[in-house]
Amino acid sequence: MAAAPPDPLPNLHAVLHSRGLVAQCTDERIEDRLAQPVTCYCGFDPTADSLHVGSLVPIMGLAHAQRCGHRPLVLVGGATGLIGDPSFKTDARQMLDETTVRTNAAAIADQIGRFITFGDGPADAALVNNLDWIGPLTWIEVLRDVGSRVSVNRMIGMESVKQRMTGDGAGISYLEFSYMILQAYDFVHLFRVHGCTVQLGGQDQWGNIVMGIELGRKMHDADLAGLTFPLVTKADGTKFGKSESGNVWLDPKRTPVFDFFQFWRNVDDTDVGRYLRFFTFLPVEQIEQLEQAEGAAINEAKVTLAYEITKLVHGTEEADNARDSASRAFSTGGVDVTGESIPSAPIDLTEPVGVIELLKQSGFASSNGEARRLIQGGGVRVGETKVDDIAATVSADDAEQGHVLLRVGKKKLFRFDPA
């Protein structure tokens, strides 16, 4: 074993624990294990060409690991993405083709690269794709080397499988059933090739992680461990990570930075402290101070939360932009909302354009009827002026500081830039 690093780094488990990021771990003595630098991994599904905020917890987990001197492996599930994880899903997942999976994997790795450092150093992260080792496997090899060491009795006893086999679920196909074997095999492979001994994952991955550990013991007498992160919940009980417009993505093309910022700015009071711990690197002491705030002062903490996360994901400049735009739009009542982060589109104002048309172009209304209802409900403003006529139009004269700002409700903004 290598000598301890000269500057003792904080213990990963202690760090994660202090931030409420530990749901379960397999090893009572995980702290001892993590006293030495280890190689750990966490998997991400390449189901889209961007991650969304739901993946931030595992990303932060890997980032903390790296900061504690460990070597993170980012596994993109190229192979498992071709199958679909059945864990706690009610339906079979859509399968993707290999080209898509490869493209998505690259995009995802790029996003994760903002949180952790890739390279060749001892604690530098590496990107691995399980398609590279699972792809070449033959059916016979798998059955003989892996299948002989896996108990179906155990598998059907797992909660994630049970749910699909009983009740009113959609049933489970053999394909999906095999998913967990692939994931277990990943762990064993990474142990063999990279000396990886710890797997991190969401709480829903517990069963899969445990399977990998058992398989490692049976195949190589390996001593593996796992740690899961808690499920991110919301005070109102709804699913975390969704906004009116669906998933909140890390890709600014899917979720404009302004909307991203606002997503965090608008979290429930009671969630702020937890989210600060989960999603920022701010010292716990500072977070404790922030969450002391009572009443309206808690908004301070929300701004910090939104700013810090936006900075991590989109960079300082974008974060400044979003924060300033938001504060102008909501606090000072000004209309100087020119920040680049606000969703916007060009417009031709040589002829007056109906407000209904603008509502449709901004995506706030999907039909004339919906746009009309919004106006009739009193929810539409152009700049600071409330629109109360469904036939209202906007012309070049209505542009303020060269822009037309369309507002729906209290929080939704869209900027039109006249050509």
Added chain:
RNA sequence: GGGUGAAUGCCGGAGCGGCCAAACGGGGCGGACUGUAAAUCCGCUGGCUUACGCCUACGGUGGUUCGAAUCCACCUUCGCCCA
């Protein structure tokens, strides 16, 4: 393979052959109140239309009827029971 039940709008879930764009609940959106919070209250919630109205919609295809989400036949899918 046999028997049986179901299939409705974003979801759940009602729905005597006409009064059904379809009760009710949830969700979502808008408004009031606030702190860009929560709770509460009010309104809206298929498309086109200023509106009268028209169109599309109750798994699919045909049929009965002046008229069908509601009746019949077949098909598809799912659930349950038996083998």
